[in-house]
Structure formats: C-alpha cells, structure tokens
Amino acid sequence: MDIEELAENFELLDDWEDKYRYIIDLGEKLPPLPAEFHTDEWKVQGCQSQVWLVPEKQGDKLFFKGDSDAIIVKGIIAIVLMIFSGHTAQEIKSVNIEEIFNRLNLREHLSPSRRNGLAAMTEKILHYANVL
Amino acid sequence: MFDVYEIRKQFPVLARLINGKPNTFLDTGASAQKPRCVIDKMLKVYSEDYANVHRGSYLLSEEITLEYEKARKIVQKFINAKSDKEIVFTRNATESINLVAAAWGRKFLKKGDEVLISEAEHHANLIPWQQVRDETGCTLKIFKIADDGSFVWDEYAKLLSEKTKLVAVTAMSNVLGTIFPIKKMAQAAHNVGALILTDACQFAVHHQIDVQDMDCDFLAFSGHKTYGPSGIGVLYGKYDILEKMPPYQCGGDMVDHVSYEKTTFAEPPARFEAGTPAIVQAIGLGEALNFMMNLGLDNITAHEKELTKYATEKLSEIDGLVQIGTAKDKGGVFSFVLKGVHPQDMAFILDKEGVALRVGHHCAEPLVHRMGYESVARATLGLYNTKEDIDRLVKAIEKAKTFF
Numbered sequence: 001m002d003i004e005e006l007a008e009n010f011e012l013l014d015d016w017e018d019k020y021r022y023i024i025d026l027g028e029k030l031p032p033l034p035a036e037f038h039t040d041e042w043k044v045q046g047c048q049s050q051v052w053l054v055p056e057k058q059g060d061k062l063f064f065k066g067d068s069d070a071i072i073v074k075g076i077i078a079i080v081l082m083i084f085s086g087h088t089a090q091e092i093k094s095v096n097i098e099e100i101f102n103r104l105n106l107r108e109h110l111s112p113s114r115r116n117g118l119a120a121m122t123e124k125i126l127h128y129a130n131v132l
Numbered sequence: 133m134f135d136v137y138e139i140r141k142q143f144p145v146l147a148r149l150i151n152g153k154p155n156t157f158l159d160t161g162a163s164a165q166k167p168r169c170v171i172d173k174m175l176k177v178y179s180e181d182y183a184n185v186h187r188g189s190y191l192l193s194e195e196i197t198l199e200y201e202k203a204r205k206i207v208q209k210f211i212n213a214k215s216d217k218e219i220v221f222t223r224n225a226t227e228s229i230n231l232v233a234a235a236w237g238r239k240f241l242k243k244g245d246e247v248l249i250s251e252a253e254h255h256a257n258l259i260p261w262q263q264v265r266d267e268t269g270c271t272l273k274i275f276k277i278a279d280d281g282s283f284v285w286d287e288y289a290k291l292l293s294e295k296t297k298l299v300a301v302t303a304m305s306n307v308l309g310t311i312f313p314i315k316k317m318a319q320a321a322h323n324v325g326a327l328i329l330t331d332a333c334q335f336a337v338h339h340q341i342d343v344q345d346m347d348c349d350f351l352a353f354s355g356h357k358t359y360g361p362s363g364i365g366v367l368y369g370k371y372d373i374l375e376k377m378p379p380y381q382c383g384g385d386m387v388d389h390v391s392y393e394k395t396t397f398a399e400p401p402a403r404f405e406a407g408t409p410a411i412v413q414a415i416g417l418g419e420a421l422n423f424m425m426n427l428g429l430d431n432i433t434a435h436e437k438e439l440t441k442y443a444t445e446k447l448s449e450i451d452g453l454v455q456i457g458t459a460k461d462k463g464g465v466f467s468f469v470l471k472g473v474h475p476q477d478m479a480f481i482l483d484k485e486g487v488a489l490r491v492g493h494h495c496a497e498p499l500v501h502r503m504g505y506e507s508v509a510r511a512t513l514g515l516y517n518t519k520e521d522i523d524r525l526v527k528a529i530e531k532a533k534t535f536f
C-alpha cells in the first residue's frame with residue numbers, strides 16, 4: 001500500500017474511533033523488529049513510549065524498519081515507513097511529512113510535545129538520508 | 133462551605149470543551165489550572181502597575197516593590213515561616229533545590245559526609261545531589277520504600293547516622309502519592325545533627341504547611357502547581373542557615389557594595405535573587421496562595437480526601453487495572469497500568485474523550501523502574517475535580533479497553 005491508497009482508505013473512515021482501530025490494525029501488521037535491535041543503539045529518544053528505528057541501504061535506496069512498545073505508535077510508524085522506506089536520499093529529503101500528516105489528520109502525533117518519539121523518528125530518518 | 137461546582141466556575145479553562153467533550157483535567161500534579169483572580173491580577177499589574185522592583189525612584193516602582201514584597205509575606209503566611217526574610221523567590225522548585233545543592237552543598241559537604249534521599253524522589257531531588265556528590269566527594273544514600281509505595285520508618289532510620297549531613301526528601305511522592313512523615317523524620321535527622329530539605333511540590337497543592345511545626349530546614353515548592361503562574365517557585369530556608377550560604381548566582385539586586393576589587397553581598401533573601409525577578413509571577417503566586425487560604429486548606433484537603441477514596445474504589449473495580457502506589461497514607465495521585473495495554477496507547481483514547489493525564493516515567497525514572505514498569509499512566513487531583521471527573525475517567529478507560 002502506498003500513501004495515496006492510505007489517504008483514500010482514511011477518507012472512508014467515519015470518526016476517530018474507526019481511524020484509531022485502523023491504525024492499530026496497521027501496527028499489528030507491521031512485522032516486529034527482531035529482538036537484537038531492541039537496544040539503546042537503535043532507540044529513538046522518546047519519553048512516553050519506546051521507539052526503535054533501523055536503517056539499511058540497498059543500492060541508492062534507503063529502507064527502514066521500525067517498532068514501538070505502544071501499538072498506536074507502531075501503527076503510525078507503519079505510516080511513516082510507508083512514506084519514507086524504499087526511496088533515495090533525495091526523494092526522502094523532498095518529502096513534506098507535515099503536509100501528509102495534516103492531510104491524514106494525524107498532525108498531533110508529530111508534535112514534539114507528545115514526546116512519543118515520532119517527531120524524533122522522522123528527524124532521524126532525514127539524518128540517515130544525509131549521512132548514509 | 134466548599135462547593136466544588138461553584139469553585140470550578142472560577143477556572144475559565146475548565147469550561148472549554150476538549151475534542152467536543154467536557155474538560156476532564158486530571159493532571160494538576162504536573163501543573164494546575166489558574167483561577168480567574170490570578171489571571172485578572174496579573175493582567176491588571178501588566179496593564180496598570182508595571183515597573184521594575186527595588187530600583188526606581190518613582191511611584192510605579194515603589195508601588196510594585198510593595199506588591200512584590202507583599203507576595204513574599206503571603207508565602208510566609210502560607211507556610212507559617214517565622215520571617216519573610218526566610219522566603220526566597222526562584223523560578224520553580226527545581227531551582228530551589230539546585231540553589232541549596234549549589235550554595236549550601238558545595239560549601240558544607242565534603243568527603244565522608246552523607247546526603248540521604250528516598251527511592252521515591254523526583255529527578256529534581258535526585259540529580260542535584262548526584263552532581264554535588266561528584267563535586268564534593270560526599271556519599272549519596274538512598275533509603276528504600278515498600279512495594280506498595282509506603283514509607284518504612286526502619287529503612288529510613290537504618291541509613292541515618294552521624295555521617296548524615298542532609299536528608300532531602302519529598303513530602304508527597306509525585307508518582308505514588310505516598311505522604312512522608314516529615315515532622316518525625318526531621319526530629320530524627322536533627323538528632324544526628326543533619327539538616328532536612330523537603331520537596332513539597334505535591335504536598336503544598338493539597339495540605340496546610342507549617343514549616344515551624346514540621347521543623348524543616350529547607351522547603352521547596354512551585355507556584356504553577358499551587359494554582360499560580362509558571363516561572364515562580366519558592367525556597368524556604370531557616371534564616372540562620374541561609375545567612376551562612378554564599379550566593380547562587382551573581383548580578384544586580386543581590387549586592388551590598390560593589391567595587392572593581394571586591395563585592396559584599398546583600399543579606400538573604402536578596403542575596404539569592406540576582407537580577408530582575410519574576411515580578412508579576414510572584415504577585416500572581418501571592419494571589420493564588422490567598423485564593424487557597426480563603427477556600428481553607430483544611431477544606432481543600434477534606435474534599436480531595438473524599439475524592440481520593442472514591443477514585444481508589446472506582447479504579448479498583450476496573451478489570452485488569454493495576455494501581456501503583458497504594459500506601460495507606462496517600463493523597464490524590466493515581467498511577468496505574470492496564471494489563472496488556474501500553475499507557476501511551478490508553479492516553480491516546482483518553483485524550484479523545486477529553487481526559488487529560490500524564491503517561492511515562494513522570495521525571496522519576498528510577499522509581500518507576502523500581503516499581504517494575506517502563507511507563508505508567510498517572511491521574512492527579514486538584515481542588516476543582518469532581519466525582520463526575522472520576523466517572524468520566526473510568527468510562528474512558530473502559531472504552532480504551534475495547535480498542536486493544
């Protein structure tokens with residue numbers, strides 16, 4: 001599924017409850033990160049839940065795996081990965097993540113004040129796009 | 133009479149709908165909402181009375197200096213200090229404790245001395261002492277609490293010795309709600325020649341404080357938790373102790389005489405208030421403490437005690453909910469987890485239902501780990517909370533359960 005399909009699916013959902021159930025579903029479908037990556041090395045700074053992010057470069061494309069101990073956060077990670085994973089550094093840098101999250105009505109989850117690690121996670125993805 | 137429904141009307145933000153739902157504000161332990169009188173007072177000072185304090189030779193400055201010093205007297209009354217010279221205005225309780233650690237700790241602690249704290253401290257009453265330990269070579273001792281969060285006298289007494297120079301302890305845990313017997317602890321500390329510092333951040337929101345009766349040497353609390361503005365905090369210190377302490381920061385307003393060669397410092401509290409203080413915030417704090425005293429601290433305590441009992445019962449009826457911190461002597465702080473549900477996930481749903489609470493380690497990471505968790509949800513009471521707030525919390529938790 002790409003982000004356009006996701007946006008279309010979101011539009012079919014009536015209220016926040018259905019949307020959260022859908023996000024939880026995305027979280028449950030996201031393959032868990034192998035236990036060996038659940039270490040501080042791959043941890044993204046967050047306060048309220050734990051978030052892990054692992055990058056991998058194949059050719060000129062960057063792939064990401066992510067995980068969280070909170071399932072809604074994990075569902076949102078699935079969306080973030082849908083946006084960024086499998087793209088070149090140039091493509092990653094040109095993404096307007098805020099605009100996409102606004103469209104999905106999920107802006108609040110990117111707010112640094114939530115300290116759920118998602119804002120830090122997108123920053124880290126951009127960092128990898130610059131250095132890998 | 134304490135009519136909570138009438139009192140609520142004085143807090144404008146409580147009337148605001150949150151995500152279309154009634155504002156169920158259960159995060160007073162992080163920061164309290166402000167009553168209209170505090171907002172109005174600060175607005176008036178900024179609109180009509182503002183100038184700098186302690187400096188100007190004109191009417192506005194003279195008037196506002198009186199207001200600022202009046203706020204100090206209100207704090208003195210609020211905690212029953214002997215003198216208003218024992219009240220130092222700071223930014224918040226964190227700064228108050230750091231001030232003691234930096235000014236008193238660095239001067240008086242040395243290798244072989246011990247600072248004794250509890251397992252239940254907020255980071256603000258742990259990290260400053262770790263820093264002082266690293267700088268002075270003194271030892272930091274930590275006494276244990278029980279698994280249910282209770283204070284255990286023997287654990288405390290066991291670590292108290294002639295080596296103890298300072299006991300730094302919370303009066304009420306921000307995670308467990310446990311109330312510590314400060315008066316008795318102070319006696320024991322003084323018996324071995326130690327001083328006692330009390331972190332009263334949570335305690336001050338709910339209880340009458342009498343520093344003379346408790347006989348604590350230092351006491352810290354934050355204005356923003358006692359229904360006042362952010363940016364203002366209080367350090368109480370016995371005058372003869374404050375007098376021996378060197379300045380914490382240096383600059384204007386804290387000096388006696390200055391030449392290029394030498395400076396002599398002002399007496400406390402001015403010695404510890406370098407630079408232009410948080411003038412309007414101090415005045416706002418005075419208004420907030422008057423608001424609490426007019427309601428009656430005993431009335432506030434009684435209202436919250438009843439609500440604490442109600443909330444404890446209601447929460448214990450929720451299947452799969454585990455309460456963390458169930459000491460007999462506890463106040464309106466409810467930390468909990470739902471089996472199989474991450475607190476962060478639960479908080480997402482609660483937020484949509486208009487319920488505000490905090491999740492995480494609550495700036496007490498070692499304590500939350502010690503209780504066996506990475507992250508917990510925490511609901512805290514303020515004087516404006518009602519049984520309906522608790523009912524809405526319970527309903528929202530039950531709803532959250534249907535998602536996971």
